[in-house]
Amino acid sequence: MTQILVALRGVGKSFKNGTLALSGLDLDVKAGEFLTLLGPSGCGKSTILRLIAGLEKPTAGYIERPCPELISEVGFVFQEPTLMPWASVFDNVYLPLRLKKESRAKAKSRVEASLSLVGLSAFTKAYPRELSGGMRMRVSIARALVLKPALLLLDEPFAALDEITRFRLNDDLIRLKQELGTTVVFVTHSVYESVYLSTRIAVMAPRPGRIVKEITIPTDLPRNEAFRMSPAYGALCVEASKSLQAAMTQGAYGEEAR
Amino acid sequence: MISKSLTRYGPPVIVSLVALGAWEAIVRLADIPPYQLPAPSLIAVTLYVDRATLFASLLVTLKITFGALAIAVFGGALLAVLFARWTWVERSFLPFAVILQVTPIIAIAPLLLVWLDAGTAVLVCAFRVAFFPILANTGVGLASTNHNLVDLFRLHHASPWQELIFLRIPAALPYFMAGLRIGGGLALIGAIAAELAAGAAGQSAGLAFRIVEAGYRVNIPRMFAALALISLTGLTIFAVLSALSTLLLKRWHESAIDRET
Numbered sequence: 277m278t279q280i281l282v283a284l285r286g287v288g289k290s291f292k293n294g295t296l297a298l299s300g301l302d303l304d305v306k307a308g309e310f311l312t313l314l315g316p317s318g319c320g321k322s323t324i325l326r327l328i329a330g331l332e333k334p335t336a337g338y339i340e341r342p343c344p345e346l347i348s349e350v351g352f353v354f355q356e357p358t359l360m361p362w363a364s365v366f367d368n369v370y371l372p373l374r375l376k377k378e379s380r381a382k383a384k385s386r387v388e389a390s391l392s393l394v395g396l397s398a399f400t401k402a403y404p405r406e407l408s409g410g411m412r413m414r415v416s417i418a419r420a421l422v423l424k425p426a427l428l429l430l431d432e433p434f435a436a437l438d439e440i441t442r443f444r445l446n447d448d449l450i451r452l453k454q455e456l457g458t459t460v461v462f463v464t465h466s467v468y469e470s471v472y473l474s475t476r477i478a479v480m481a482p483r484p485g486r487i488v489k490e491i492t493i494p495t496d497l498p499r500n501e502a503f504r505m506s507p508a509y510g511a512l513c514v515e516a517s518k519s520l521q522a523a524m525t526q527g528a529y530g531e532e533a534r
Numbered sequence: 535m536i537s538k539s540l541t542r543y544g545p546p547v548i549v550s551l552v553a554l555g556a557w558e559a560i561v562r563l564a565d566i567p568p569y570q571l572p573a574p575s576l577i578a579v580t581l582y583v584d585r586a587t588l589f590a591s592l593l594v595t596l597k598i599t600f601g602a603l604a605i606a607v608f609g610g611a612l613l614a615v616l617f618a619r620w621t622w623v624e625r626s627f628l629p630f631a632v633i634l635q636v637t638p639i640i641a642i643a644p645l646l647l648v649w650l651d652a653g654t655a656v657l658v659c660a661f662r663v664a665f666f667p668i669l670a671n672t673g674v675g676l677a678s679t680n681h682n683l684v685d686l687f688r689l690h691h692a693s694p695w696q697e698l699i700f701l702r703i704p705a706a707l708p709y710f711m712a713g714l715r716i717g718g719g720l721a722l723i724g725a726i727a728a729e730l731a732a733g734a735a736g737q738s739a740g741l742a743f744r745i746v747e748a749g750y751r752v753n754i755p756r757m758f759a760a761l762a763l764i765s766l767t768g769l770t771i772f773a774v775l776s777a778l779s780t781l782l783l784k785r786w787h788e789s790a791i792d793r794e795t
Contacts, residue, residue: 331685352689358682361786362704374700375690403785 279307280340281347281427281459282328288336288484289323297323299484301337305427305461307346310453312462312474314516316524320485321463325352325429328461351420351428351458355435357412359404359419365391366400369419376423390422391415393452410441414448421452428458432465446472450499467520471512472499479516481523489519572755577762580755588744588756592763595725595740598653599771602660603721609661610668610717611710617669618676618702619694635666639724643731652732656740659728664721668713675709676702708787711779718771726764 282305289298297320305311305328313321326332327339329352341347359368367374369390373383391397394414404412413433420428430449434442446469453460464470470477471493479489493512503509554574560566561573568576581588613631617624639659646655679702687697729742739747741760748757783790 326685329689331689350689352686354682354686356682358680358686360683360701360704362707371686371700372690375687375692375696405786405791 278309279346280342281305281307283340283342284324284327284334284337285340286337287327287334287339289320289327289332290335296484298327298334299336299486301486303478303487305459307426307459308457310460310462310473310475312464312470312477313480314464314467314470314477314520315480315485316465316482316520319480319482319523321465321480322355322431323485325431325461325463328427329429347425347427349423349425349427351423351425353413353416353420353428353430353433355432357404357409357416359412359415361404363403364400365396365402365404365407365415368404368415369422371419372423386422390418393421393455394418394448408441410437410445413437413445417445417449417452421456421458424456424458426459428453428460430460430462432463434469435464435466442469447500449473467513467516471509471516472504477516479519479523488523491516491519569752569754572758576755577758580759581762584756584759588741588759588763591739591741591744591760592767595722595729595742595764596767598656598660598725598729598740599721599767602657602725603664603718605657605661606664606668606717606721607714610665610713611672614669614672614676614706615698615703617673619698624673631666631669634662639663639727640731643728647732656725656728656732659731660721660724663724663727664717667716667720668710671713671716672706672710675706678709679705708779708783708789711775711782715772715775715779718775719768722764722768722771 284301284303287298287301287303288296290296301324303324313324315321323332327334329350360371363371366387369387370380370383373386374380388397388400391400394417396411396414396418399407399411399415404415407415416433420430434445437445449460449462450473452458460473462470462473475493477491477493478487479491480486481488491512497503497506497508558573558575561571572580613627617628639662642662643655643659646658649655650658683701683705684697687701692700725740726742729740730746733743733746741764744760745757748754748760780790
């Protein structure tokens with residue numbers, strides 16, 4: 277049986293202002309998978325990611341980490357690149373190592389390796405503001421990968437980018453996942469992106485946030501331009517789209533999703 | 535490069551020269567006596583003739599200004615860090631900081647003069663006015679750190695100390711610099727105002743005393759010469775602090791970036 281990294285059991289989350297963000301959520305994150313949380317804005321996708329990361333605690337249910345040593349390092353990529361504007365690209369990627377009190381000299385090769393993974397070896401000395409949006413996001417990914425985390429969490433990382441850049445970063449992400457064997461949990465509201473990337477999609481409905489359907493995508497399909505054009509891809513997109521439509525119309529209190 | 539600095543520094547220099555020229559012309563044409571309004575040329579001459587007295591006093595005022603500014607920078611930044619780190623410290627001590635800020639120097643100077651010797655009292659007054667903008671601005675800077683970056687630091691188990699050094703202090707730097715620029719000018723104003731209130735004479739006489747003294751003697755040109763020194767000092771402080779701000783922030787902060795337009 278596949279190793280479970282994080283298990284959410286009956287998890288609920290309500291915020292101080294009374295908003296019920298999540299309710300009765302059961303979800304397993306399995307080692308080696310590419311799990312996508314697909315849903316409309318405000319359905320609690322990001323909250324799930326923050327719960328998995330341990331940045332927030334559930335207000336109901338519990339979260340299990342059967343093998344905490346496996347996920348002692350977690351990479352997190354935010355919706356914005358979230359770089360430190362006063363630090364060079366090198367220093368931004370060096371940050372997780374620096375916080376572990378690793379010297380700059382000792383960290384150098386790992387930082388450079390991480391930057392070359394995302395194709396930014398030539399930009400170590402640049403400052404974030406000197407880079408394009410896509411490059412900044414790649415720095416952010418390099419920073420998340422520098423500790424070689426077993427679990428990588430991405431919160432709508434490409435939502436603000438143009439389609440060409442997004443396609444390229446999608447391919448980068450698939451390649452990185454294969455090279456590093458990282459488990460990925462990815463949040464998006466794009467059906468096409470979710471089908472292209474994932475081995476499993478959890479479709480979510482809002483108010484309160486919950487998972488209404490899971491779609492498994494055969495892992496043997498190569499993810500490339502041919503896949504994007506294939507009938508199988510199209511069929512999966514239709515299936516995911518329909519689930520998403522259904523999820524949005526069956527919103528708990530008949531409200532329209534924001 | 536030359537044309538760039540010309541377009542940058544040309545207009546203010548020209549405007550200043552024209553203003554001085556107009557002043558000179560008006561004084562000469564209208565035959566205004568020096569005890570009413572001295573011409574710029576006479577002020578310049580007075581600056582030269584009275585240089586021993588005036589520059590000794592300038593030195594006194596500068597010492598107070600920079601001493602007060604240094605303590606204000608240290609105290610303001612340190613207190614802002616403590617406030618940001620522990621909210622109960624902020625809740626407990628902010629009222630004191632505000633009271634310090636809102637009580638006019640003139641009102642508090644007599645009390646300080648009872649407690650302290652004149653030099654120290656003046657220093658404390660100047661510190662008091664420079665302190666608050668540095669505290670308040672640094673506080674805003676420390677508090678407006680990107681929340682996602684704070685989360686990232688927590689995710690990587692950063693200690694509060696690491697969070698402060700690597701995240702909050704750099705993020706607060708532009709705000710601190712803005713506070714420092716305000717504080718620099720206020721330290722000078724505070725020093726002058728406190729000197730007036732203290733009425734220190736003799737060896738420890740600053741520029742404010744020279745102005746009062748010149749007023750008693752109806753030596754209006756010297757009064758203007760002392761005022762000119764104060765203005766020039768203020769301009770220099772502002773220019774130096776602005777240059778420092780640009781130097782520290784030019785690679786990354788919007789306020790200091792030279793846009794290619």
